[in-house]
Amino acid sequence: MKSGIVVLLGRPNVGKSTLLNAVLKEDLSIVTPKAQTTRDQIRGILNEPRGQVVFIDTPGVHKAKEGGINAFMIQEVKKALDGPDLVIYLIDPMSKVSAERLMLEYLKEASSKLILLVNKADLVKVHAEQFKWLDPWIDEVKQELQGTRCEWIATHSISAVKKKGVKELLQLIFDELPNGEPLYPVDDSLTDRSLRFIVAELIRKQLFMNLGDEIPYSCAVEIESFKENKKPVVIQAMIYVERESQKGMVIGSQGKKIKEIGTAARKEIEKLMGEKVFLELRVKVLAAWTSEQTKLKSLGYELEKRSRK
Ligand SMILES: Nc1nc2c(ncn2[C@@H]2O[C@H](COP(=O)(O)OP(=O)(O)O)[C@@H](O)[C@H]2O)c(=O)[nH]1
Ligand SMILES: [Mg+2]
Structure with a gap:
């Protein structure tokens, strides 16, 4: 049986909460069109015959003023990055490279396996021109991570909203997780939150x-x-x-x-x-x-x- 912790990481609005809900097939984490909806880390527990995956949804990575609610949100992100088995770095192709650079300092701190995940694949055809930055950025991330403890293992593309590519993503995750006992009781509970x-x-x-x-x-x-x-x-x-x-x-x-x-x-x-x-x-x-x-x-x-x- 596989068992492990998978952190969903990325800038605000890339679709982290949408992905959590898609893998759990339940609306656990709130999703809105506005950035910075998620304030706390939320664990979503997926039980399958293959094993148990504990997903951690996190607030979006952004530059936060000290001492306020946004600093709390960033604190939640950093806590989530303490010792997961796998980090999924979500990228919104509608973003731009200058905005994504901030992610490097978080990725470099992570000592786990990494999946680069391009979300919103449903938009790629319509807005192809705007996505030219994407491939060079992915190459840059891989290069920057060389020599760190964050190990790139795959790049994958999904549409969390249309639930396309999610099954393949789950296979990738189960392939990479270690064997072990489930971290949470295997029952109907979907989350550690009340x-x-x-x-x-x-x-x-x-x-x-x-x-x-x-x-x-x-x-x-x-x-x-x-x-x-x-x-x-x-x-x-x-x-x-x-x-x-x-x-x-x-x-x-x-x-x-x-x-x-x-x-x-x-x-x-x-x-x-x-x-x-x-x-x-x-x-x-x-x-x-x-x-x-x-x-x-x-x-x-x-x-x-x-x-x-
Ligand atoms: N077109 C499209 N929109 C998406 C996709 N995934 C998420 N979104 C939208 O992006 C917005 C932010 O999603 P959310 O999950 O709250 O992002 P988070 O801030 O990273 O948790 C919402 O309006 C979602 O409906 C996707 O695959 N395709
Ligand atoms: Mg969210």
Whole structure:
């Protein structure tokens, strides 16, 4: 039996969370068209007759200001890179080489096998001209990694959205993983994260889907109570924003916006849980929570020591 940890690594919006969901065949990690949706690392457990793969979805690699929520996200990326068996470096062909260079310092630090994975293959035909940078970049990465402990083993292309090439990718992964006992119990559990966490994420997803560009980045969600033994299940959640004006935007005129967000989130939560849910959302200002460490910590985004990059 094969067993191991596989980290999904890449810049924001390359499709890491979409790929996790495609291999698990479940919507575990939230996906939105906006960059930097994922804030925490999320483990997705795939059990197969061939063995167990523990995938770690990570926030996108980007340059983060010290001490704030983005530094927490980068900390999550770096933690995930501590000792996996395999790293999958996802590349969005719509990106450009100057933006990808940042990835090298992460790859050079990884001491594991590496698969270079070009995602969004469905776009390649339509936008072929724009992708000329891709092959030279892949060659450059391979060259830069020579002499490091990060060992390139394959380059592969997929479309995570269309689920093309995913089966072959899984074969590549199983081929490379060591033999061993499963790291997690082999049962139906898909993740190490709690239902509360996933529910809070589903609410956060709807904030990204329903609010203007900047506001979702100032939002955090906390589940205040979760009564599973009630029918319907009663869930109360608090949405934290940074400013009074944002609170107004989340609520909307006559509460229209928050109602839309709540309805959309409730539907997804009901789908996940397979039962009726009563979802109550409230909004509260927690001034500058994205930049103050004690507030970040209170929302579950704890920075260790002083933040690194
Ligand atoms: N066309 C296309 N879009 C994709 C593909 N994979 C992901 N996306 C889209 O890219 C955006 C970002 O995806 P997401 O998984 O959240 O990226 P992440 O930030 O790396 O986790 C979403 O709008 C996805 O629907 C793909 O294979 N093809
Ligand atoms: Mg993501």
